[in-house]
Amino acid sequence: MKISIRSVLDYTIDGIADLLVQVEAAEMPHQAVRNARFDPGVTEHFSRISAEDGIGTRVWLRSAERLNCTYTAEVEVSRRREDITTMAQDPVHKLPHEAVRYLMASRYCPSDEFQSFVGAEFGSLSGGACIKAMSDWIEDCLSYVPGSSHAGTTALDTFVQRRGICRDYAHLLISLARASAIPARMVSAYGPEVTPMDFHAVVEVWLDGGWRLVDPSGMSAPDRLAIIGVGRDAADIAFLTSYGFVTLQEQVVDVTETA
Known part of the structure; x- marks a missing residue:
């Protein structure tokens, strides 16, 4: 099965905040990620680290006043349904x-x-x-x-x-x-x-x-x-962990089957 993913995190920030974001589909057995793009918006710092058990990644961001990041990708899932x-x-x-x-x-x-x-x-x-x-x-x-x-x-x-x-x-x-x-x-x-x-x-x-x-x-x-x-x-799996005060403006998750 192939799916198309789009997620948007839009938050205002009180001053400056360090943000740990985990929204990207993991590259792992039985799922292949293609055409992935993570746009962090305007940020003072951007780096990736390994997530729990080495499955997927987290992104460290340091942003002021606004977080407005977008993630898009296509994922082919070959995992089988088991009894x-x-x-x-x-x-x-x-x-x-x-x-x-x-x-x-x-x-x-x-x-x-x-x-x-x-x-x-x-x-x-x-x-x-x-x-x-x-x-x-x-x-x-x-x-x-x-x-x-x-x-x-x-x-x-x-x-x-x-x-x-x-x-x-x-x-x-x-x-x-x-x-x-x-x-x-x-x-x-x-x-x-x-x-x-x-x-x-x-x-x-x-x-x-x-x-x-x-x-x-x-x-x-x-x-x-x-x-x-x-x-x-x-x-451990939060899509957004904030070290600073943030306020939700808009959050979008759109997942559709493409084939």
């Missing part, structure tokens, strides 16, 4: 170093708070069958309500309120998976079916010795997503 229900979870003592950190609770994913619930609700399941049941439970029990959460909302908040947006759905699945000793990390991505169109958050879980994509919101599938980056939770 995870037959996949086994790796024994904890055999997990490789790249998966171990994603067993741990993190800022937005207090997985230790979910162990009793996971044992009662999903204790008879393991591996991919357990993840599928968790994802289905989230999709069935939560309502997708834009504006119902905020930057400080955790998975525990979402579990209680039973509503949220894609990042909240992802945080909850990550927490449930980690509570059952399955490594899980958050993924930022572009997808043409995302409604309303925005930067999308999904989940990767470690099954059968590798990372497998799951979207608990049900809006996308692994073969229809262009990955931007990965991390422990939303703090």
Whole structure:
């Protein structure tokens, strides 16, 4: 599948701010990025650094008064859709170093708070069958309500309120998976079916010795997503992290299938 991407970040800045931007689709297996262009606008500093786990890049900008950057690209996705229900979870003592950190609770994913619930609700399941049941439970029990959460909302908040947006759905699945000793990390991505169109958050879980994509919101599938980056939770994959005061003027995400 081929998709065309355009994203715009337009913010006013109170004085000068250092900005960490992560909006570029990652060059990685199963997705090829072509005709990519990142225009940072007027800036005092521009540099790229590697993102989490070496997947994708972040851009450091130092700007005064205004951030107005645009990213465009075409991405060919060759990732296959997999049936995870037959996949086994790796024994904890055999997990490789790249998966171990994603067993741990993190800022937005207090997985230790979910162990009793996971044992009662999903204790008879393991591996991919357990993840599928968790994802289905989230999709069935939560309502997708834009504006119902905020930057400080955790998975525990979402579990209680039973509503949220894609990042909240992802945080909850990550927490449930980690509570059952399955490594899980958050993924930022572009997808043409995302409604309303925005930067999308999904989940990767470690099954059968590798990372497998799951979207608990049900809006996308692994073969229809262009990955931007990965991390422990939303703090690691934010499209914009500001060290200074900024105010949103306009934000545009436009993703369309081209072939």
